[in-house]
Amino acid sequence: MNIAVLSGKGGTGKTLVSVNLAAAAENAVYLDCDVEEPNGYLFFAPEKIIQKNISIQLPVIDRNRCTVCRKCVEFCNYNALACIAGRIILFEEVCHSCGGCRIVCPENAITEEEKVIGHIESGVSKNVKVKTGILNIGETSGIPIIQEILKENEEDQRIRIIDCPPGSACSVMESIRDADYCILVAEPTLFGVHNLNLVYELVSKFSKPHGVVINKCLEGENPAEQFCIDKKIKILGKIPFHQEIGMMNSKGMILVREKESYRNYFINLLNEVTEIRN
Amino acid sequence: MKIAIPIDENKEDTTICMSFGRVPYFMFIDTESGLVEFIKNDAAESQGGAGIKAAQIIVDHQANILLTPRCGENAAEVIQAAGIKVYRTNGNSVKENIAALKEEKLTLLEEFHAGFHGHGNH
Known part of the structure; x- marks a missing residue:
């Protein structure tokens, strides 16, 4: 079962919820798809790390063969190619690696070369298999890395927890594509409601079963809770704004591995989500 | 000399548009012949890379x-x-900016913003 954990902005507690859910399971795979700044590994400190590079294909134009017919420029839907002063130039960060320019070139002047954009680190932390996607600094899109993380282990029957990137853009859509359930993590503020609404709209559009965990809850007003009641969204749980949680989290500790009460809390949360699915 | 300007509408008394890549039209003015040309910006509806395609039209x-x-x-x-x-325009009047260019009152645009790539946030 694939459980995706997402939120409309960073810092709501996606990693807190993801890491603890994975650690609470008997055995699980934790997939960190927040490739721009993955941080789940800081908690798991996985061992036996295996590294795998992820590459994309970029066109290379042979200037001796190119007749500047511009067929490639006209073909490129992303406008990654331009023709200036009698030669074709490529804008790497705009290229989507579709390979179309190579196919349409009548002179066979275009070949492709691999460019490494990041890597995946796989390791083990007790009951959890940890996989971390890491996009190199300066690269525009981490989607190829996310696709690769999610593609591996397709036969794996264990619970897979997908720690998504923040927001509701392309990389998040890619991360939840195969999710059986989406957990939306929100903050109990008006700002939190705005961000919750972004991911709520996204999972609704994708028709994904979903529920909300409200993190950092205090006594009194809770606009995020009210939002869920009004929209009839299932509230899976509320995590208090508690100094102990903050302290443990800031030291890279995994709550469920430290204290029985937290362990029970996340086991219940996991059971609730897996039962909803069944 | 041929001058290109991103404009809001395809008529001479139009205003200069704030957007370059996704501007609806470009105006080309040939200062020697006085000929004015309006070109629809096909890049405006691009999924991505609108700036590159719009620049290609200018070129x-x-x-x-x-x-x-x-x-x-x-x-x-x-x-x-x-x-x-x-050159960086000053205000949105086409006439005033062409006059300012001739009087050498416009400065070169030297700061270019990073792409929005249609997302704001990837």
Whole structure:
């Protein structure tokens, strides 16, 4: 079962919820798809790390063969190619690696070369298999890395927890594509409601079963809770704004591995989500 | 000398548009012949890379000068590689900016913003 954990902005507690859910399971795979700044590994400190590079294909134009017919420029839907002063130039960060320019070139002047954009680190932390996607600094899109993380282990029957990137853009859509359930993590503020609404709209559009965990809850007003009641969204749980949680989290500790009460809390949360699915 | 300007509407008393890559039209003014041309910007509806395609239109129409309030990095790369000079407009009046250019009152645009790439956030 694939459980995706997402939120409309960073810092709501996606990693807190993801890491603890994975650690609470008997055995699980934790997939960190927040490739721009993955941080789940800081908690798991996985061992036996295996590294795998992820590459994309970029066109290379042979200037001796190119007749500047511009067929490639006209073909490129992303406008990654331009023709200036009698030669074709490529804008790497705009290229989507579709390979179309190579196919349409009548002179066979275009070949492709691999460019490494990041890597995946796989390791083990007790009951959890940890996989971390890491996009190199300066690269525009981490989607190829996310696709690769999610593609591996397709036969794996264990619970897979997908720690998504923040927001509701392309990389998040890619991360939840195969999710059986989406957990939306929100903050109990008006700002939190705005961000919750972004991911709520996204999972609704994708028709994904979903529920909300409200993190950092205090006594009194809770606009995020009210939002869920009004929209009839299932509230899976509320995590208090508690100094102990903050302290443990800031030291890279995994709550469920430290204290029985937290362990029970996340086991219940996991059971609730897996039962909803069944 | 041929001047290119991103404009809001395809008529002479139009205003200069704030956007470059996704501007609806470009105006090309040939200062020697006085001929004015309006070209629809096909890049406006692009999924991505609008600035690159819009810059290609400017290059293909053999402009020597581009007057624009702002411009993205990728578009600037295309335009500068073609040897086209980019001046920063002052206010949105086409006439006033052409007059200011002739009087050498416009300054070169030297700061180019990073692309929005249609997302804001990837």
